Amino acid sequence: MKHFVCVKDFEDYAYQILPRDTLDYYRGGAGREETLKSNRTSFSKYKIRPRCLRDVSRRDLSSIVLGQTVSVPIGISPSSMQRMAHPEGECANKLIKRAENAGFKALVLTVDSPMVGLRVADIKNGFKLPSHLRLANFQGDHSTTVSGKGTNTGSALNNLGDLYDPSLTWDDIKWLKSITHLPLVLKGILTAEDALLAANSGVAGILVSNHGGRQVDGWPASIEALSEVVNAVGDRVEIFMDGGITDGTDVFKALALGAKMVFIGRPALWGLACGGEEGVKQILSILRTEFEYAMAISGCPSVRNIERSMVVHESHYSKL
Ligand SMILES: Cc1cc2nc3c(=O)[nH]c(=O)nc-3n(C[C@H](O)[C@H](O)[C@H](O)COP(=O)(O)O)c2cc1C
Ligand SMILES: CCCCCCC(=O)C(=O)O
Secondary structure (H helix, E strand, O other): OOOOOOHHHHHHHHHHHOOHHHHHHHHOOOOOOHHHHHHHHHHHOEEEOOOOOOOOOOOEOOEEEOOEEEOOOEEEOOOOOHHHOOOOOOOOOOOHHHHHHOOOOOEEEEOOOOOOOOOHHHHHHOOOOOOOOOOHHHOOOOOOOOOOOOEOOEOHHHOOHHHOOOOOOHHHHHHHHHOOOOOEEEEEEOOHHHHHHHHHOOOOEEEEOOHHHOOOEOEOOHHHHHHHHHHHHOOOOEEEEEOOOOOHHHHHHHHHOOOOEEEEOHHHHHHHHHHHHHHHHHHHHHHHHHHHHHHHHOOOOEHHHOOHHHEEEOHHHHHO
């Protein structure tokens, strides 16, 4: 990993070392993977309008997120089945009381998954969890493995029995809020309508996400949907985003468009595959450095200086 200098270096190497069906599960998206691709390509459509002569000799990358200071507003999104990438896997993936007891500061509930999306590569590969691995959070339950038989219209992931509950509604958000004192963040909201319902339910945050393009092809890129959610409720709840972040300039763009913090999914998996915990640390360190350079050279000594006017859609320049 010594000579790896960007997320792409990790991604390329992970493609070489991971078994095909594991790689496809991590890499892949739903359907024709148009949403997956647009998570990346849409970032390129936004341009940074840099400012100059603004004393960037001292730089502060920290932010306050849900009342807590974070040293840099980049986090890791939840990804299942990490132990296929590295034996260390995810070392903290707990349920509500365990999360509270362990000192976690917020709960994130994924609301874009009444079912698991249809992923062509997983269906073709007959994806299942390797037999030595279990879903650790479901120990004792009959569904601790993902080995159900796939069909030509679904993989084992589309046959998870009662691990998924497609009957969930906004009433369940009320219930969840009633059993925990932790601030609740809903992950997977892409519309102003749902953002308003979420804010009215008293959630503390919304993570704008299309689940890495893995649920339904045709959903917008997360960065495209971000402004709709920010405009609807950005003054009432904290807004976060994930999907397609692979560079510090992506972080800058998302923050300028109203995200308080961004999260990465696959880049962390590539780090894990290439170097375990150390690989994940390197991914975060690379993104941090790139973000610091994007901020400073664009004229922002601190995260607070990243203003909405500093990022525009590329169409801005064709109108001039
Ligand atoms: C292999 C894999 C497994 C995932 N598992 C989950 C999951 O269990 N729960 C969840 O909310 N999101 C899950 N996600 C979605 C991520 O949390 C995140 O939204 C997405 O990966 C962000 O896009 P990115 O990979 O382009 O950074 C998964 C993503 C991947 C790639
Ligand atoms: C408890 C098993 C989870 C399988 C699906 C995880 C997921 O969200 C994904 O995108 O894959």
